[in-house]
Amino acid sequence: MPEASGRTDAQVRADRLGIFLDELANLERQQVLALTPEQRASVESFTERTLQDLTHRYDIDVNSSQKQLSLGMRIVSALGGLALCAAVFLFFYRFWGVIPTMGQVTILVGTPLLGLAAMHFTSRHERTLYFTGLIGLVVFASFVLNLVVLGQLFNRISSPNAFLAWGALALALGYAYGLRLLLAVGLICWLTFFSATIVSLSGAWWESIYSRPECVLLGGALIVVTSIGLRHRKHEAFPGTYRLVGLLAVFLSLLTLWHAGADSFLPFEPKSIERIYQLIAFIAAAFTIWAGIKHHLSGTVNLGAAFFTICLYLKFVDWWWDWMPKYVFFFVIGAIAIGLLLAFRRVRSAIA
Amino acid sequence: MRRSGLLVAAAVVVLTNGVVLLEVAHNRARAVETIQMMERELPLTSPGKEDTGISVHLHWLRLDYIGSDYSWLDRSKLQELGFDLARAKPDPLHLPSPRPAFIALETTAPHGRNGGKRLLSRGLEPTPKYPRASSQSTLQPDRTRCCKNILTVADT
Numbered sequence: 269m270p271e272a273s274g275r276t277d278a279q280v281r282a283d284r285l286g287i288f289l290d291e292l293a294n295l296e297r298q299q300v301l302a303l304t305p306e307q308r309a310s311v312e313s314f315t316e317r318t319l320q321d322l323t324h325r326y327d328i329d330v331n332s333s334q335k336q337l338s339l340g341m342r343i344v345s346a347l348g349g350l351a352l353c354a355a356v357f358l359f360f361y362r363f364w365g366v367i368p369t370m371g372q373v374t375i376l377v378g379t380p381l382l383g384l385a386a387m388h389f390t391s392r393h394e395r396t397l398y399f400t401g402l403i404g405l406v407v408f409a410s411f412v413l414n415l416v417v418l419g420q421l422f423n424r425i426s427s428p429n430a431f432l433a434w435g436a437l438a439l440a441l442g443y444a445y446g447l448r449l450l451l452a453v454g455l456i457c458w459l460t461f462f463s464a465t466i467v468s469l470s471g472a473w474w475e476s477i478y479s480r481p482e483c484v485l486l487g488g489a490l491i492v493v494t495s496i497g498l499r500h501r502k503h504e505a506f507p508g509t510y511r512l513v514g515l516l517a518v519f520l521s522l523l524t525l526w527h528a529g530a531d532s533f534l535p536f537e538p539k540s541i542e543r544i545y546q547l548i549a550f551i552a553a554a555f556t557i558w559a560g561i562k563h564h565l566s567g568t569v570n571l572g573a574a575f576f577t578i579c580l581y582l583k584f585v586d587w588w589w590d591w592m593p594k595y596v597f598f599f600v601i602g603a604i605a606i607g608l609l610l611a612f613r614r615v616r617s618a619i620a
Numbered sequence: 621m622r623r624s625g626l627l628v629a630a631a632v633v634v635l636t637n638g639v640v641l642l643e644v645a646h647n648r649a650r651a652v653e654t655i656q657m658m659e660r661e662l663p664l665t666s667p668g669k670e671d672t673g674i675s676v677h678l679h680w681l682r683l684d685y686i687g688s689d690y691s692w693l694d695r696s697k698l699q700e701l702g703f704d705l706a707r708a709k710p711d712p713l714h715l716p717s718p719r720p721a722f723i724a725l726e727t728t729a730p731h732g733r734n735g736g737k738r739l740l741s742r743g744l745e746p747t748p749k750y751p752r753a754s755s756q757s758t759l760q761p762d763r764t765r766c767c768k769n770i771l772t773v774a775d776t
Binding site: 358361362363364365366373376377380381384387388391407411414415418419420422424433436437440441443444445467470471472473475476479480 | 674
């Protein structure tokens with residue numbers, strides 16, 4: 269058996285061992301398999317030793333109770349991170365007026381640097397990185413506050429370049445400690461920077477990115493392509509985060525353009541543009557499902573299927589909502605859902 | 621990996637702040653004149669219960685506040701500012717995006733506008749503006765200041 273290369277691998281291996289022991293006990297109960305006392309002792313000793321080793325090295329969960337507790341700890345760390353961010357903000361809000369300008373600048377620059385030092389300290393004393401992740405969120409929030417307040421203090425014009433810096437910090441921390449939440453935050457920041465820069469180049473004010481969904485669409489597509497090209501040997505879960513952020517950006521942009529053809533850069537009639545993007549939305553959803561199945565990416569398949577269903581229902585609304593009685597409309601939707609379920613069941617049986 | 625990632629993060633914080641502070645220093649170093657403003661133009665923002673920060677805001681009157689006559693900002697001027705009005709006309713729900721332009725602010729308003737009633741009770745009013753900074757030569761130097769701002773075409 270190869271050495272577990274990381275915490276995720278270690279958890280997968282521990283889960284497999286647990287399933288193996290359960291199935292072994294089941295087979296023995298049904299008298300399909302009978303181990304000699306020596307064999308049993310050898311298996312139990314091996315599994316116990318392996319689980320202890322994995323737990324010692326990676327702090328993994330070896331039973332369902334521990335897993336539930338870990339989930340709770342993740343939720344608590346996220347909520348704690350948010351609460352700490354609010355505390356930092358409100359603390360400075362309360363005492364800001366009595367601090368001279370030089371002191372304000374020192375505090376603004378020093379807080380994220382202090383947070384980075386705290387991250388370094390906690391990461392050396394814990395294996396699960398719950399506290400490190402929590403401090404990472406505080407560092408990111410304090411850096412956002414840093415630039416926003418500096419801008420207000422010295423009356424600077426808002427600029428999309430801030431998102432470049434925020435994204436760089438979040439990505440550096442995400443990659444350094446394998447924190448997916450910070451990776452997602454960093455990607456969203458860079459997506460905003462990319463989209464806002466394109467909007468600026470078109471001559472409009474950068475904050476009107478919400479009225480130019482094609483810029484976000486292009487940025488999202490770039491993130492998805494990057495997830496294919498970038499190799500993540502150390503952080504195996506990162507490509508999934510790239511795909512999630514990128515595909516969500518693409519799908520949300522397509523949904524916006526579904527009824528807002530006038531917001532497009534394309535030089536056609538708004539109605540024609542809307543029809544083009546509706547077609548692209550269906551193709552994108554189908555392609556996502558196909559690619560997800562081909563590369564065994566269950567999350568991508570689910571996301572593609574959810575988007576396909578939303579597109580389908582939106583089209584039904586476009587076609588039937590105005591002229592069909594509402595009860596007939598919902599009856600037809602329900603009937604189509606049942607039809608789809610039957611079709612999927614048949615496909616599932618054919619695959620098995 | 622962790623150490624290098626942490627160093628990159630620290631470098632991002634230090635470099636970004638360095639660039640911002642250098643720009644601030646550069647901006648302040650080239651001030652050509654100082655404008656004395658009163659609380660009329662720069663009123664204090666009322667602080668919240670737990671807010672000790674002091675901030676002022678430039679009070680300037682907008683079309684939707686005063687209902688002034690903005691007929692001077694006609695089609696040709698808006699086109700000169702870069703707004704595509706021909707495209708905006710058939711679809712009033714999707715007006716052109718806001719864009720940066722130079723505008724001028726009049727610090728003291730002449731009396732007698734709007735049927736003798738003074739429009740500027742307090743604050744600054746945008747006067748006939750120009751998309752290029754060089755056009756400010758036509759403004760009255762003692763009363764007007766040119767600045768960059770964001771213009772939005774409203775559906776009226």
